[in-house]
Amino acid sequence: MSGPAGLEALRRAADAGEARTVRVCFSDHYGVLRGRRIAAPVFAADPDARQGFCDGALVWDIRCDIFEGIDFSNYGTGYPDLYVRPEHGTLRPCAWTAGEWSVFGDCRDDEGEAIDVDPRGILRAIAARSGSPNVTAELELHLEAEQPDRFIAAIDAAANGIGIELVALVHSAGDGVARIGLPGLGAIAAADALVTLRSAAREIAATSGVAMTAMSQTEEGGRATRLLIEVTDESGRAVEQPAVEELALLLRPLPSGAHGVVAGGSAVAVAASDANPYLAIAAAIAAAAEPAAEPRPAVESGTGDPYRSSIRRLSASALARRWFPERFIHDTLALAVREAGISENGGGPWDVARYRECG
Amino acid sequence: MSARVDLAWPDADGRLRHVTVAASEIGPIVKSVALSGDELGWPGLTGTVHPAPDPVGLPSPWRPAGDVRLCRLVDRYGTPATSCSRSVLGRAADRAASFGAEPVMAAEVEFLLRREPGGEPVYPYIENYGIVAGAPYEPILGAIRDLEFGPVRVTASNPEYGPGQFEVNLSHGPALAAADAVALLRSHAEELARTHGLAADFAAKPGDELSGNGLHVHQSLWSQRRNRFWSNGLSAEARSYLGGLLGSLSELAAIGSPSEDAYLRREVGSFCPTVVSWDGDNRTVAIRALADSESATRLEQRDAAADANPYLVFAGQIHAGLDGVDDGADPGPRATGNAYVRDDLPKIPTGLGESLRLLESSDLAIRVLGADAHASFCVALGDRVGSTVR
Numbered sequence: 050m051s052g053p054a055g056l057e058a059l060r061r062a063a064d065a066g067e068a069r070t071v072r073v074c075f076s077d078h079y080g081v082l083r084g085r086r087i088a089a090p091v092f093a094a095d096p097d098a099r100q101g102f103c104d105g106a107l108v109w110d111i112r113c114d115i116f117e118g119i120d121f122s123n124y125g126t127g128y129p130d131l132y133v134r135p136e137h138g139t140l141r142p143c144a145w146t147a148g149e150w151s152v153f154g155d156c157r158d159d160e161g162e163a164i165d166v167d168p169r170g171i172l173r174a175i176a177a178r179s180g181s182p183n184v185t186a187e188l189e190l191h192l193e194a195e196q197p198d199r200f201i202a203a204i205d206a207a208a209n210g211i212g213i214e215l216v217a218l219v220h221s222a223g224d225g226v227a228r229i230g231l232p233g234l235g236a237i238a239a240a241d242a243l244v245t246l247r248s249a250a251r252e253i254a255a256t257s258g259v260a261m262t263a264m265s266q267t268e269e270g271g272r273a274t275r276l277l278i279e280v281t282d283e284s285g286r287a288v289e290q291p292a293v294e295e296l297a298l299l300l301r302p303l304p305s306g307a308h309g310v311v312a313g314g315s316a317v318a319v320a321a322s323d324a325n326p327y328l329a330i331a332a333a334i335a336a337a338a339e340p341a342a343e344p345r346p347a348v349e350s351g352t353g354d355p356y357r358s359s360i361r362r363l364s365a366s367a368l369a370r371r372w373f374p375e376r377f378i379h380d381t382l383a384l385a386v387r388e389a390g391i392s393e394n395g396g397g398p399w400d401v402a403r404y405r406e407c408g
Numbered sequence: 409m410s411a412r413v414d415l416a417w418p419d420a421d422g423r424l425r426h427v428t429v430a431a432s433e434i435g436p437i438v439k440s441v442a443l444s445g446d447e448l449g450w451p452g453l454t455g456t457v458h459p460a461p462d463p464v465g466l467p468s469p470w471r472p473a474g475d476v477r478l479c480r481l482v483d484r485y486g487t488p489a490t491s492c493s494r495s496v497l498g499r500a501a502d503r504a505a506s507f508g509a510e511p512v513m514a515a516e517v518e519f520l521l522r523r524e525p526g527g528e529p530v531y532p533y534i535e536n537y538g539i540v541a542g543a544p545y546e547p548i549l550g551a552i553r554d555l556e557f558g559p560v561r562v563t564a565s566n567p568e569y570g571p572g573q574f575e576v577n578l579s580h581g582p583a584l585a586a587a588d589a590v591a592l593l594r595s596h597a598e599e600l601a602r603t604h605g606l607a608a609d610f611a612a613k614p615g616d617e618l619s620g621n622g623l624h625v626h627q628s629l630w631s632q633r634r635n636r637f638w639s640n641g642l643s644a645e646a647r648s649y650l651g652g653l654l655g656s657l658s659e660l661a662a663i664g665s666p667s668e669d670a671y672l673r674r675e676v677g678s679f680c681p682t683v684v685s686w687d688g689d690n691r692t693v694a695i696r697a698l699a700d701s702e703s704a705t706r707l708e709q710r711d712a713a714a715d716a717n718p719y720l721v722f723a724g725q726i727h728a729g730l731d732g733v734d735d736g737a738d739p740g741p742r743a744t745g746n747a748y749v750r751d752d753l754p755k756i757p758t759g760l761g762e763s764l765r766l767l768e769s770s771d772l773a774i775r776v777l778g779a780d781a782h783a784s785f786c787v788a789l790g791d792r793v794g795s796t797v798r
Contacts, residue, residue: 081540083537083539085565086565088562091561100564102537112534113533113535124745124746125746127687127689130689248539252540403533
């Protein structure tokens with residue numbers, strides 16, 4: 050780990066006029082970074098203050114549309130607040146944008162209890178239950194740039210700012226894909242880093258004149274970008290994840306990823322680059338914790354629409370029900386069925402734009 | 409002291425009007441500046457009034473690093489002018505003082521950031537709470553979050569539930585300071601956006617397909633550093649105050665929604681309330697009663713539009729609440745669940761004409777505004793009935 054971190058470092062930076070803003074962050078269902086920017090002196094004066102957000106944020110679709118049919122939150126529940134209490138250990142400067150720091154937290158209800166559809170909270174629970182394994186991950190992004198050096202350097206600096214020394218950071222002009230390799234990290238740290246770097250990449254791209262997207266497959270038949278996840282044991286060896294494809298919907302939650310990404314070997318979870326890292330890592334860990342004892346559900350794979358197939362597999366998955374909260378599964382399926390319908394009706398420029406800008 | 413100082417005062421819509429004067433001109437009353445209520449949007453209030461500056465300067469929206477002194481409007485003898493919105497709110501706070509209480513208020517204000525005045529939103533999608541979506545506009549929003557207005561400051565911001573829409577949160581404070589902060593925030597946002605080639609639009613309903621902009625008002629009564637709304641939950645006084653707010657919500661609706669456009673944001677499912685209702689943490693009701701701890705217990709009234717006059721909105725709600733305390737009003741049962749489908753609850757007016765009729769016949773509104781200002785305000789609103797400005 051490198052660079053300043055934590056509350057005291059933030060306070061020093063705020064006093065020195067070097068920290069102006071703290072981003073209090075959480076992840077929505079699709080791993081899009083959500084939150085609020087707080088004036089740094091306000092945050093520093095009451096760093097434990099919880100931040101309230103409309104809890105529909107955890108169950109809206111990729112367009113931020115809320116809809117009925119979701120159990121967790123709807124008009125009947127009144128869309129009350131969820132609360133994010135900052136974890137000071139995640140306070141880090143955003144090296145790619147001067148004066149801003151970020152901090153993560155799990156989503157909690159009014160009583161301070163974990164919320165069962167909060168991706169970060171779900172990952173925390175699954176990681177704890179399976180002995181807190183390490184994960185390694187590689188994130189691919191579409192990057193169209195004749196001179197990507199500045200972008201790549203900025204990503205490297207962004208990673209350093211959040212205390213991560215990347216093990217790989219390359220751009221291939223041939224296929225227009227950048228690869229960002231994380232070292233072995235705890236599950237939450239890895240997911241926080243992936244969400245942060247994917248978001249940082251969008252911000253950096255916007256200011257450095259390059260075209261970048263985390264949308265997995267931007268055109269039919271085109272190269273699909275991926276998020277590769279290994280779960281490692283105490284000796285650093287990758288653990289088999291034989292049934293991870295039961296949880297394909299958590300690895301490839303949007304139609305473009307489901308159509309473009311090819312499932313890999315059983316030691317690597319092959320998610321789409323626009324997956325929610327918290328949920329994709331949670332799926333990999335859950336699958337790694339159950340070595341092939343469970344017969345695969347009698348649901349077809351490899352035929353028909355792969356996105357619809359992933360919905361059916363999750364719906365039938367005993368593995369999912371052993372590891373993921375029932376309400377989360379219900380609402381994930383509701384979101385995916387809605388997304389499938391939109392996709393099958395052709396979507397539109399609006400939908401494609403939303404996919405391109407996700408992550 | 410800077411050689412020049414801005415003086416500013418709110419017009420009938422709560423928009424700050426300002427002049428820049430030499431610091432040497434500043435006195436208890438600046439008689440070199442003469443105005444009439446009529447030119448501030450108060451029809452028929454034609455007497456000459458002058459600004460009476462506050463003793464403390466605040467960050468000026470119009471001159472970088474400059475000060476602005478907010479002013480009451482007074483006649484040549486120092487008597488508060490009928491057209492002085494700040495004095496209207498001052499009287500409400502004075503009434504609360506007669507209860508031994510200080511109203512503590514806070515506001516959340518929404519606005520639309522456009523590419524140019526009347527132009528497209530800066531982004532076309534809903535990006536609520538979007539960290540990345542908000543990043544390009546940090547030169548504006550970051551500067552807004554730096555603002556401190558005496559005891560009240562800007563604390564936070566986020567993209568809101570509409571294309572190009574942002575919400576800004578202000579800390580709580582005394583009623584007048586909290587309303588001053590809303591007025592100043594709007595002017596600062598407009599000037600900062602303009603400086604960056606964009607436009608900040610606080611219109612209640614900036615376009616048919618665009619989200620309405622709201623002004624949520626959080627309030628509680630305090631005395632001797634204790635929150636009187638807290639008694640291991642919502643206190644009896646808070647419930648009576650809440651009953652007062654609910655009982656007058658429709659008759660004062662025109663103050664918080666002073667244009668036809670404001671009623672266009674009152675749509676089912678829009679998170680702008682449509683029925684007179686309250687509950688705990690429920691975004692479908694008109695008033696949320698939030699009672700988790702002493703420091704945070706408050707009532708949040710959610711019906712006002714972002715372009716309403718915050719001084720008059722706050723004053724109306726304080727008087728309404730205190731009437732409820734006076735009368736021991738009962739707020740009735742909570743509207744649990746989806747208040748948008750509650751046909752049994754009274755509807756909040758759905759148009760300015762209906763709203764204005766209630767305001768015209770409201771004794772409470774006369775007490776809030778004063779008889780002359782009430783009559784003038786009703787005339788001003790009457791001119792807006794039937795016309796939208798979107």
